[in-house]
Amino acid sequence: MAQWIILLMIISAVLCFVVIALAVDRGWMDPIDNAILDSMGETVMSDDPWGPPWFEETVVEISALGGYPVIVLATVFAAIVLWLASRRTGAVLLVAALSSGALASTVLKLAFDRSRPDFAEPMDRTFTASFPSGHAMISMVSWMTLAVVVSCYVPRRGLRVFILCAAFLLAITIGLSRVYLGVHWPSDVFAGWCIGLAWAGTAWLIAHNKIGVYHERVY
Incomplete structure (x- = not known):
């Protein structure tokens, strides 16, 4: 039953991505994206975003958790x-998920070639196209896959749930930071979450079929 739920989540996430991608390609998301960013006021509409300097710096550092340097190092060390x-299946799964996810992100960016927001001075340097958000997608893929693999070796169900929820919330926070920094449209981030969740869900199915779940009772 759990695997069917995960499969349904994967299909739903892919469908959501397809709908958003179609809307972006047709320009239907532009009014929505602009409305969301306009509602945020100074957060993205000026060179002086909302919040004290320490908050701005905190958001920059949170965003870095979804960058390739941090994620590659974390993945390599964990692998x-x-x-x-002797948990080699988990190690291979981690590396494969990150590598394939990074390749998919690059291909999608090249395919859509969407321009980044240009009405505000971003607080982070960018070198690629906007759609989908690489930080949102890769952080969802990497941190969720890491959480899935780790949870396979954790005996307590409550602790497994906490690990998965923490990884999910981390990926969500990283995506939101990209909008705050003025480097992504909201639809970029949402699309990145969707395809990243589908990728991580696939890794989840593979992990539970190849690794299983640790069931030893702990007192």
């Missing part, structure tokens, strides 16, 4: 630990 602990 090495799993490999040395």
Whole structure:
């Protein structure tokens, strides 16, 4: 039953991405994106976004958690630990999920080639197209896949749920930070979440079929 629920989540996430991608391609999302950003006022409409300087710096650092340097290092270190602990399926799954997700993100960006928001001075440098958000997608793929693999070796169900929820909330926070920094349209981030969740869900199915779940009772 759980696997059917995950499969349904994957299909729903893919369909949501397709709908958003179609709307972006036709220009239907432009009024919605602009309305959302306009409602945020100084957060993205000026060079002095809402909040004190320490908050701005905090958002920049949160955004960095979805960047390739942090994610690649975390994935490599986690994969090495799993490999040395003879959990090689988990190690391979982590590397495969990140590599394939990064490739998919690059291909999608090249295919849509959407321009970034240009009405505000962004607080972060960018080098690629806007749609979908690479930070939103890759953070959802990497952190959720890491959480899924780790949870396979955790005996307590409550702790497994906490790990998965924490990874999901981290990915959501990273995506929101990209909008605050003025480097992405809201639809970019939502689309990144959708396709990233579908990717992580696929990894979830593979992990539970190849690794299983640790059931040893802990007192």
